[in-house]
Amino acid sequence: MSAAVLTRLRDEYGAARAALPGSVIDARRRSEAIEMLCAQGLPAGREENWRYTNLRILDRARFTPAQPSAEALPPLPEPLSGFARYVFVDGRLRSGATAPHGVTVRSLLSGSAADGTWRLASELPEARLALLNEAFATDAACIEVRSEAAGAGIELVFLAAAGADSGASYPRVRLALESGARLTVVERHVGVGEAPTLVNSAVRVELAPNAHLTHYRLQHCAARTAWFDTLTAELAADARYDLLAVGTGALASRSTVHARLTGRAAQLALSAAALGAAQQSQDMYALSEHLAARTSTVQTFRGIASDRSRVAFNGKIAVREQAAGTDSRQSLRGLLDGAQAEIDLRPQLEIYTDEVRCSHGATAGKLDENMLFYLLSRGIAPEVAQHLLKWAFLEDVVAKIELPQLRRQIEHGLVGRMSEAVALKELL
Amino acid sequence: MLTIENLHATVDGKEILKGLELTVPEGEVHAVMGPNGSGKSTLAHVLAGRPGYAITAGTVRFKGRDLLALSPEERAREGLFLGFQYPVEIPGVNNVYLLKAAVNAARKHRGLPEVDAFEFLTLVREKMRLMRMDESMLSRGVNEGFSGGEKKRNEILQMLVLEPALAVLDETDSGLDIDALKVVASGVNTLRAPNRSLVLVTHYQRLLEHIVPDRVHVLVNGRIVRSGDRTLALELEQRGYDWLIGEAA
Numbered sequence: 001m002s003a004a005v006l007t008r009l010r011d012e013y014g015a016a017r018a019a020l021p022g023s024v025i026d027a028r029r030r031s032e033a034i035e036m037l038c039a040q041g042l043p044a045g046r047e048e049n050w051r052y053t054n055l056r057i058l059d060r061a062r063f064t065p066a067q068p069s070a071e072a073l074p075p076l077p078e079p080l081s082g083f084a085r086y087v088f089v090d091g092r093l094r095s096g097a098t099a100p101h102g103v104t105v106r107s108l109l110s111g112s113a114a115d116g117t118w119r120l121a122s123e124l125p126e127a128r129l130a131l132l133n134e135a136f137a138t139d140a141a142c143i144e145v146r147s148e149a150a151g152a153g154i155e156l157v158f159l160a161a162a163g164a165d166s167g168a169s170y171p172r173v174r175l176a177l178e179s180g181a182r183l184t185v186v187e188r189h190v191g192v193g194e195a196p197t198l199v200n201s202a203v204r205v206e207l208a209p210n211a212h213l214t215h216y217r218l219q220h221c222a223a224r225t226a227w228f229d230t231l232t233a234e235l236a237a238d239a240r241y242d243l244l245a246v247g248t249g250a251l252a253s254r255s256t257v258h259a260r261l262t263g264r265a266a267q268l269a270l271s272a273a274a275l276g277a278a279q280q281s282q283d284m285y286a287l288s289e290h291l292a293a294r295t296s297t298v299q300t301f302r303g304i305a306s307d308r309s310r311v312a313f314n315g316k317i318a319v320r321e322q323a324a325g326t327d328s329r330q331s332l333r334g335l336l337d338g339a340q341a342e343i344d345l346r347p348q349l350e351i352y353t354d355e356v357r358c359s360h361g362a363t364a365g366k367l368d369e370n371m372l373f374y375l376l377s378r379g380i381a382p383e384v385a386q387h388l389l390k391w392a393f394l395e396d397v398v399a400k401i402e403l404p405q406l407r408r409q410i411e412h413g414l415v416g417r418m419s420e421a422v423a424l425k426e427l428l
Numbered sequence: 429m430l431t432i433e434n435l436h437a438t439v440d441g442k443e444i445l446k447g448l449e450l451t452v453p454e455g456e457v458h459a460v461m462g463p464n465g466s467g468k469s470t471l472a473h474v475l476a477g478r479p480g481y482a483i484t485a486g487t488v489r490f491k492g493r494d495l496l497a498l499s500p501e502e503r504a505r506e507g508l509f510l511g512f513q514y515p516v517e518i519p520g521v522n523n524v525y526l527l528k529a530a531v532n533a534a535r536k537h538r539g540l541p542e543v544d545a546f547e548f549l550t551l552v553r554e555k556m557r558l559m560r561m562d563e564s565m566l567s568r569g570v571n572e573g574f575s576g577g578e579k580k581r582n583e584i585l586q587m588l589v590l591e592p593a594l595a596v597l598d599e600t601d602s603g604l605d606i607d608a609l610k611v612v613a614s615g616v617n618t619l620r621a622p623n624r625s626l627v628l629v630t631h632y633q634r635l636l637e638h639i640v641p642d643r644v645h646v647l648v649n650g651r652i653v654r655s656g657d658r659t660l661a662l663e664l665e666q667r668g669y670d671w672l673i674g675e676a677a
């Protein structure tokens with residue numbers, strides 16, 4: 001990472017700033033963000049928690065936001081029934097819906113100046129690419145949920161359409177749930193075309209006491225996309241955050257999740273599945289910071305690396321002094337499916353208090369030969385047998401998807417031929 | 429149905445099968461008995477095509493074809509079934525899905541269309557009743573959390589649904605309680621047919637009271653050292669293997 005990139009970043013910002021909407025982020029905040037980012041420098045491979053990210057892409061990236069496009073939408077994933085869908089193209093709202101009862105969904109592009117002041121609130125160096133988003137964001141989805149919204153559903157589709165030459169796309173979301181509110185959000189990142197694309201997304205989750213958010217995040221970007229993503233979450237007392245991420249797309253994908261459990265008995269369940277094939281890299285860093293008593297985290301990761309791909313999950317659980325009675329569980333598993341593939345699993349535990357229950361396990365290995373032979377001995381073709389076993393491997397995460405329609409879509413995406421198994425399961 | 433001549437097989441450079449000869453005609457049930465470590469499971473695995481075994485000499489003909497030239501899945505589709513001594517647990521792969529995929533693989537091989545889902549389930553349910561298996565097992569992962577006896581019953585269920593031409597059952601009776609043994613035996617007996625053969629690997633004469641074999645073979649140190657009718661099993665029960673081990677040496 002050279003100084004030249006930072007100079008270019010500053011120059012690009014200088015040229016773009018006048019046109020960046022203040023209602024999304026005010027101008028002063030944007031300039032601060034750029035300065036903070038330049039002071040820290042862009043992430044570098046020598047940093048422990050960025051080791052497995054494909055960062056070379058940033059050397060050549062064009063940071064300026066892509067111009068709004070009026071091109072017709074390509075086919076998008078089938079909408080989920082009962083969900084209000086909002087489509088963003090290159091980070092700008094293209095089409096909306098009527099928000100469910102108790103939910104406000106706004107595009108900040110048409111918001112007021114006061115809207116432009118919220119930020120991601122993470123000092124974590126791993127979260128600093130959110131500053132890039134803060135500097136350049138062209139729109140933001142602001143979703144506020146009141147307590148009377150009982151189990152409403154919102155679907156956010158972020159389409160990256162512009163090629164990297166014409167600019168980057170900056171999806172930005174704020175999800176704020178009032179006390180006792182419940183919401184399910186499906187957030188999809190998709191793309192079109194063969195051109196390299198840069199996406200830098202930032203998501204902020206705020207859960208008031210007793211709020212419950214179920215959040216599905218699906219990264220199915222196009223083949224040459226670089227997807228950098230930062231999510232920060234703050235959980236008040238008794239809040240519950242079920243976050244389920246599935247990553248199959250992009251050439252290089254890196255997601256950073258920083259959850260702060262600040263209220264007593266807040267609960268976080270983070271489940272993630274990642275598939276790497278060809279030359280893809282799928283990297284996730286997830287920090288769960290326990291700052292109050294009796295909080296809990298369950299982290300589940302299943303990753304499969306095929307061909308020459310690299311799949312990494314770095315899961316850290318930090319239990320601060322005031323977080324007595326914390327319960328945390330980590331189960332990280334990787335499957336190597338290729339002599340040149342790579343899996344890197346890092347469970348980390350940092351405990352500053354007594355009286356905690358923490359268990360963690362991380363294993364990486366190949367497909368089980370005994371299982372494989374058992375399937376072959378029943379006449380199953382080797383490719384199908386491998387598919388089945390990979391499928392089975394991901395099941396710990398996929399089974400947690402509570403929306404049948406979404407699960408089917410994801411299952412289809414994961415293992416094309418397995419739809420039949422699902423149909424049969426339902427028949428029984 | 430099955431003709432094995434002078435079969436030699438090694439694992440990790442160690443010879444386990446040392447010139448094994450065995451012929452199982454169509455419609456017959458043969459029992460293979462023998463001391464621990466004599467090579468019974470090795471034989472079963474070699475027949476099913478498990479990787480890791482080197483065949484250094486000999487031939488195996490199955491329905492007139494060179495069995496050893498076929499891949500494991502082709503052997504299965506041709507009608508060879510191996511009932512595992514230690515059935516594998518595969519969490520996450522649905523039991524009924526495996527059954528259906530197995531049936532369809534064999535049907536496709538024979539140029540038949542896929543089985544109708546509803547008819548298939550009706551058939552599976554009927555066989556499950558026969559095996560006294562709880563229907564909930566269908567929707568579980570393959571053998572996942574099954575008890576030892578349940579796994580063995582599941583093997584027989586698969587066999588009943590697949591209707592193989594030749595079934596090699598490796599100690600399917602081990603770990604079964606007395607009632608389960610009868611259930612499994614009656615399940616196996618329903619498959620007996622003039623065009624179907626069975627090889628039962630067992631340590632116990634008791635199974636052979638329920639599934640009466642046409643021939644009994646004794647496998648010692650990688651070779652069949654004695655063959656006879658069912659009375660051989662009774663003799664073994666009384667005398668053990670020592671007298672045969674002496675002869676084999």
Ligand SMILES: Nc1ncnc2c1ncn2[C@@H]1O[C@H](COP(=O)(O)OP(=O)(O)OP(=O)(O)O)[C@@H](O)[C@H]1O
Nearest residue numbers: 439440442444462463464465466467468469470471
């Ligand atoms: N990978 C291996 N390397 C060396 N020896 C092996 C290997 N696998 C199996 N063997 C040996 O092969 C021999 C035959 O094993 P096999 O499982 O066929 O016996 P078996 O007759 O089925 O015994 P049992 O009655 O206990 O089931 C044993 O001595 C076993 O230790």
Ligand SMILES: [Mg+2]
Nearest residue numbers: 468469470513
């Ligand atoms: Mg054995």
